[in-house]
Amino acid sequence: MATDQIVLSKVGRVTGRVSPGLVGEVMIPIRGGSEAFNAFAVEPDAVIEVGTRVIVIDFDPPRTVRVQPF
Numbered sequence: 001m002a003t004d005q006i007v008l009s010k011v012g013r014v015t016g017r018v019s020p021g022l023v024g025e026v027m028i029p030i031r032g033g034s035e036a037f038n039a040f041a042v043e044p045d046a047v048i049e050v051g052t053r054v055i056v057i058d059f060d061p062p063r064t065v066r067v068q069p070f
Contacts, residue, residue, distance in 0.1 A: 005031055007059045011070050014039070018048040018067065026054055026067060042068045 010028050015036065018024030024039040041048055042057050048069060058066035 007037070007056055007065060010056050012037075012054055012056065012067070014048050014050050014052045014054055014067075017050055018046070018054075020045055020047070024048065026056075026065065028056065028065070036063075038064045040064070040066050042066050 007028060007030060010030065012026040012028035014024060015027050016025030016039075018026075018039050018041050025036050026039040027034045028037055039054075046068070048054060048067070053070040054067035055070045056065045056067055
């Protein structure tokens with residue numbers, strides 16, 4: 001698999017607030033562009049605001065990631 005298709009360890013930006021009980025959204029650079037992924041925080045009680053840079057810690061195909069602030 002080409003390195004531009006790997007999601008783990010990518011740094012992205014929150015575009016939809018990540019908080020307990022809600023599905024957030026992050027934009028991640030992949031495949032020569034940026035794509036939106038559903039996001040949850042690694043720490044279950046964490047709140048990550050829009051605009052925060054995050055790093056992908058876990059990936060659940062097809063479009064869900066677990067992130068923490070970078």
